[in-house]
Amino acid sequence: MNQTSKTKNGAPGIFRPAVIGDSKRIQALINSYGDKGLMLHRSLNEIYESIRQYIIYEENGEVMGVCGLQVTWEDLAEIRALAVDESKSRRGIGTMLVERAIDEARRLGIPKVFTLTYVPDFFAKLGFTIVDKAQFPHKIWSECVRCHKFPDCDETGMIRPVDL
Numbered sequence: 282m283n284q285t286s287k288t289k290n291g292a293p294g295i296f297r298p299a300v301i302g303d304s305k306r307i308q309a310l311i312n313s314y315g316d317k318g319l320m321l322h323r324s325l326n327e328i329y330e331s332i333r334q335y336i337i338y339e340e341n342g343e344v345m346g347v348c349g350l351q352v353t354w355e356d357l358a359e360i361r362a363l364a365v366d367e368s369k370s371r372r373g374i375g376t377m378l379v380e381r382a383i384d385e386a387r388r389l390g391i392p393k394v395f396t397l398t399y400v401p402d403f404f405a406k407l408g409f410t411i412v413d414k415a416q417f418p419h420k421i422w423s424e425c426v427r428c429h430k431f432p433d434c435d436e437t438g439m440i441r442p443v444d445l
Contacts, residue, residue, distance in 0.1 A: 299335035310364040348378035414438035
């Protein structure tokens with residue numbers, strides 16, 4: 282189910298589900314943002330265990346972007362681990378990855394997606410609105426205990442309906 286697409290500047294690329302062989306590159310992309318304090322680091326084991334949740338953007342055979350969709354409850358999924366190689370930023374890749382994750386939520390019949398983010402302006406442009414994080418189910422906080430900022434999370438909670 283590869284989908285060839287063009288980014289804002291017209292560069293061709295492929296959006297596809299991740300496979301095990303992508304794991305180390307996924308980890309490198311995510312952890313590059315983790316090093317800047319913009320998301321949690323992921324171990325290779327965590328990526329292997331959750332490989333099915335990731336959507337990849339690939340250019341010339343190299344993974345240049347990733348976005349995860351984790352189902353958290355019957356009516357809610359999280360857009361997470363959005364990371365694009367810095368050399369490819371500002372080309373619309375992040376937007377297209379989120380759009381594909383939302384399409385997957387729609388396919389699964391999930392009526393709402395949320396994210397925890399340090400870049401609310403980006404997600405606002407995609408139809409997300411800021412909400413009080415306390416409204417999210419406790420289940421979503423299981424990963425947060427690993428964060429050095431827990432329990433004083435400074436990420437912005439945002440949510441968006443999915444047109445089913």
